[in-house]
Amino acid sequence: MQGGDAEGARRDLAALTQRQPNFRLANLLYGELLASLAGARGSTLIDNQQDPLLQDLTEEARLRTAGEKALPPAGYVPNAILQLDQHHPYFIVVDLPKARLYLMENGKDGEVHLVRDHYAGMGRKGYGKQSTGDLRTPVGVYHVTGWLPKDKLPEIYGVGAFPLNYPNLWDQFKHRSGHGIWLHGVPSDTYVRAPRSSEGCVTMANDDLLALKPYVTAGETPVILSDAVEWLPPDQARDERRAFLARIEDWRSKWSHKDTDGYLAYYGPGFTTDGMNLAQFVAHKRRVNAGKRFIDVQLRDINLFRYPGAGEPMMLAEFTMDYRSDNFRSTTQKQQFWRQDKNGDWKIFREENR
Known part of the structure; x- marks a missing residue:
C-alpha cells in the first residue's frame, strides 16, 4: 500500500485474510483498502480513535511497520550480548518498546546471525516489572526453563508456552516479586493480541x-x-568483548598469582555476596589467601551480557569456575555483576555462586 500498488496490496491482503481469518489488523486494512478503491472517503483508523479496539489496532500497525523497517544490518549484534559460549547456539532478544522479537544464531565464527523476527506483545501496563500483579513485563536476562504443551494449559495460552526463570537472581536481589512470566501463544480464535494486553508475559501468534x-x-x-x-x-x-574478557582474565590471573591486593581492587563500594559486605569479604579473602601455598583458578563457558534496564552501565558475566589450591578444590557456576564508576572503571558489586 505504501508503494502505491493498490491492486497488488489488495491481492496480498485477500490472500492473507484467507490464510489467517482471525488476523484483525489485516482484515481492517483490507476493508479500508476496498473502501478506498470503491471511492469511499476517510479512514477507520483515523476517524474512530475513541474505539479502544481500533486504538490497539492502530498501535499494532505502527509497531509492525516500524519493526519491519528497523531490521539490523547483516552481522550486527544486539547490545545486550557481548559473548555467548557454544552451549547457547541460539538466543532470543525482545525489544519491548518496539514489540519485536528476534531469534538469533550464535555462530561458531564468533558472529551472530538473525534467524527470524516477528511482532510480540507485552504486559498491559508496559515493561519494568517490580511486583506481583503490576501487569508489567520484566526487563532482564532470563533463560527458558521448559515447554508447556497446549493440552496442559488453558485456551488463553494457545499452542503452548516457554516459561522463563523470573524472578532471576538479580530480580531477587532487587526484591522483585511475581512469577509465571512466559513466552506464549494466543487463543485459537485470535491471530495476535494487542501490543499491551497480557498480565506480564510476552505473547505472539501461535505460528x-x-x-x-x-x-x-x-x-x-x-x-x-x-x-x-x-x-x-x-x-x-x-572490541568491547575483547576489552571485557581481558578485564575478567586479569581478575582471574591476580587471584591465581595470590596478588590479593590486585584481585580485591576489582571489587567496588557497595559489594555484597553470601551475606558479606565489602569489608567482610576483603577480610575473609585476605585470611583465606594467606593460608594457601598455591591457588589455581580457571574459567570456561563465559557469557557476557550488558544488562538491560539497570539505569546505569552494568555487565553480567556468567562462567564456570574451577578452583584448586593445596587444600581445597571446587567447580561452581558464578555470576558477577559489574558496574562502571564515575571514573569509567568497572568494578564488581555483586557475586552469586550457583
Missing part, C-alpha cells in the same frame, strides 16, 4: 511461537527482555 520451538533448549536458551535494543557493528562488538 510464530511454534517456529521458535526447534531452536529453544530448556535450561540453555537465553531470553533478553530489553527496554532499549541497540545494534552494534561487528567490529565494535568485538
Whole structure:
C-alpha cells in the first residue's frame, strides 16, 4: 500500500485474510483498502480513535511497520550480548518498546546471525516489572526453563508456552516479586493480541511461537527482555568483548598469582555476596589467601551480557569456575555483576555462586 500498488496490496491482503481469518489488523486494512478503491472517503483508523479496539489496532500497525523497517544490518549484534559460549547456539532478544522479537544464531565464527523476527506483545501496563500483579513485563536476562504443551494449559495460552526463570537472581536481589512470566501463544480464535494486553508475559501468534520451538533448549536458551535494543557493528562488538574478557582474565590471573591486593581492587563500594559486605569479604579473602601455598583458578563457558534496564552501565558475566589450591578444590557456576564508576572503571558489586 505504501508503494502505491493498490491492486497488488489488495491481492496480498485477500490472500492473507484467507490464510489467517482471525488476523484483525489485516482484515481492517483490507476493508479500508476496498473502501478506498470503491471511492469511499476517510479512514477507520483515523476517524474512530475513541474505539479502544481500533486504538490497539492502530498501535499494532505502527509497531509492525516500524519493526519491519528497523531490521539490523547483516552481522550486527544486539547490545545486550557481548559473548555467548557454544552451549547457547541460539538466543532470543525482545525489544519491548518496539514489540519485536528476534531469534538469533550464535555462530561458531564468533558472529551472530538473525534467524527470524516477528511482532510480540507485552504486559498491559508496559515493561519494568517490580511486583506481583503490576501487569508489567520484566526487563532482564532470563533463560527458558521448559515447554508447556497446549493440552496442559488453558485456551488463553494457545499452542503452548516457554516459561522463563523470573524472578532471576538479580530480580531477587532487587526484591522483585511475581512469577509465571512466559513466552506464549494466543487463543485459537485470535491471530495476535494487542501490543499491551497480557498480565506480564510476552505473547505472539501461535505460528510464530511454534517456529521458535526447534531452536529453544530448556535450561540453555537465553531470553533478553530489553527496554532499549541497540545494534552494534561487528567490529565494535568485538572490541568491547575483547576489552571485557581481558578485564575478567586479569581478575582471574591476580587471584591465581595470590596478588590479593590486585584481585580485591576489582571489587567496588557497595559489594555484597553470601551475606558479606565489602569489608567482610576483603577480610575473609585476605585470611583465606594467606593460608594457601598455591591457588589455581580457571574459567570456561563465559557469557557476557550488558544488562538491560539497570539505569546505569552494568555487565553480567556468567562462567564456570574451577578452583584448586593445596587444600581445597571446587567447580561452581558464578555470576558477577559489574558496574562502571564515575571514573569509567568497572568494578564488581555483586557475586552469586550457583
